[in-house]
Amino acid sequence: MKFFIDTANLSEIQEAYDLGILDGVTTNPSLMAKEGITGSDNILKHYKDICNIVDDNVSAEVISVTLDEMLKEGRALAKIDDKIVVKIPMIKDGVKAIKVLSSEGIRTNCTLIFNAGQAILAAKAGASYVSPFMGRLDDIGTEGILLIEQIVHIFDNYGFETEVLAASVRHNIHLIQCAEVGADVVTCPLKVITGLLKHPLTDSGLEQFLADYKKGN
Numbered sequence: 737m738k739f740f741i742d743t744a745n746l747s748e749i750q751e752a753y754d755l756g757i758l759d760g761v762t763t764n765p766s767l768m769a770k771e772g773i774t775g776s777d778n779i780l781k782h783y784k785d786i787c788n789i790v791d792d793n794v795s796a797e798v799i800s801v802t803l804d805e806m807l808k809e810g811r812a813l814a815k816i817d818d819k820i821v822v823k824i825p826m827i828k829d830g831v832k833a834i835k836v837l838s839s840e841g842i843r844t845n846c847t848l849i850f851n852a853g854q855a856i857l858a859a860k861a862g863a864s865y866v867s868p869f870m871g872r873l874d875d876i877g878t879e880g881i882l883l884i885e886q887i888v889h890i891f892d893n894y895g896f897e898t899e900v901l902a903a904s905v906r907h908n909i910h911l912i913q914c915a916e917v918g919a920d921v922v923t924c925p926l927k928v929i930t931g932l933l934k935h936p937l938t939d940s941g942l943e944q945f946l947a948d949y950k951k952g953n
């Protein structure tokens with residue numbers, strides 16, 4: 737399972753990368769705004785800065801909603817760096833844009849997926865990734881993990897090459913559930929990744945080992 741970090745914060749991206757387990761980064765307009773990155777020039781430069789940290793898979797989201805504009809924007813984003821994956825929303829023109837961009841060899845990530853039908857459409861259009869938002873489904877009283885499991889099952893049935901990128905992953909139980917059902921990728925905040933390190937018995941066990949070593953030396 738690939739690990740992506742879901743942030744536009746450069747120091748958090750660097751920290752996850754330094755851990756040696758990071759496979760990519762996802763951003764969205766809300767995450768860019770949270771870092772105070774505004775204006776198209778600054779946004780493009782920020783994507784380049786992210787690409788300079790990680791090895792591959794930097795999702796950069798379009799902010800237009802018509803086919804022609806999405807194609808123009810997607811092509812410009814893809815030119816920033818070979819590591820860019822153009823993130824396109826699940827709307828009618830978005831599906832058309834995925835079809836065109838993927839035929840041009842530009843990788844795409846179809847975002848804002850909330851049911852299996854949307855995931856099938858994006859996969860048929862040639863998306864490299866689909867991003868079902870599990871946390872936001874939990875927020876409205878449904879079980880997000882069931883959607884991840886359903887999409888993994890459907891893509892396996894037909895051998896779709898599109899990867900299931902579980903998004904809106906909020907805590908480490910989410911992440912472990914994604915691994916259990918075979919998600920190809922999870923994207924989550926840094927605290928979810930570093931949270932995987934923690935167990936009180938690890939801490940107390942290490943403390944004891946070090947104390948016992950000191951007794952004999």
Ligand code: G3P
Binds near residue numbers: 742762764869906
């Ligand atoms: O990758 C999508 C993600 O940013 C949404 O997460 O926590 O805002 O639902 P959240």
